[in-house]
Amino acid sequence: MQPSAPGATAVRYEERLTAPPAWWALILLAGISGGLITLPLGTLPLLVGLIGAAALAAVLVSSYGSARIRVVAGSLVVGDARIPLSALGEPEVLDAEQARAWRSYKADPRAFMLLRSYVPTALRVEITDPADPTPYVYLSTRNPEELAAALSAE
Template sequence: MHDSSPAPAPEARVLYEEKLRPSAWIWLIAVMISSLSILVFVPIGVEIGLIAAVVVFAIIAILLTVSTPRIVVTERTLQVGRAGIERQHVGLVTGYRGEDATHQRGPALHGLAFMCLRGWIDPVVRIQIEDLRDRTPYWLASTRNPEQLVEVLGGTMARDADAEA
């Protein structure tokens, strides 16, 4: 007897991968918030306050770690956080830094755009979606390496596009 099921497709090679981990200052804020819980429990007991601080920090750390999105580009797919799409549906890709990134996250933002933004990461990449079945006009994603992500997806940085015009 032989197995007639098709062979699994070979894994696509990863061209780019990034985890949007919290910055050091976010962890500092987590420590400060958990330290404040000591003040709440000191009237009961110093030991209780210290235990509460450790528990609050552990909860914050778990939430920050579990909610850390990834950007993964393979030869066939693009995954940004919880959204994924085949590369054939990726259109124009543009990276932004500084004021241009702020403008993309604010006044230029389309109401139907998919966003994977992290406040502790300034640069963003805008990825046009060319799938006619999808109402989402584009994805806007935070990235620490917009030049690398844009290069892998065949796009340009906003200043580069302005210089060519």
């Protein structure tokens, strides 16, 4: 780890929503399936099918689990989106039941949502910028209290 330069802003919060371990076991099953599909073609195609299917599954699981949430330099950074903290209202920590409600029947189609089905808790933050049509930000997070504290501390 390198020391930060003078004037550099520190990351107040960072989380990567990685896929659960059970999803990584699916890579093995996908590889076996690819191998079985190509088995009638011979040994070499079997190996190519096994390795190719496993590699494709690994890329898919890894890319889905690469979503990042960060609070840095006066902004909430979610994937490619950067929202200034001045445009955000009070964060609302959602337990599993509340999170389920806000991602289903309470959801607003205009909201910015980072959903991960394997993360039961979430954080909901109102957008206070009158020029922005987005009513709120919904973020699946394993640590909603820490994220709320980081947003409130800025």
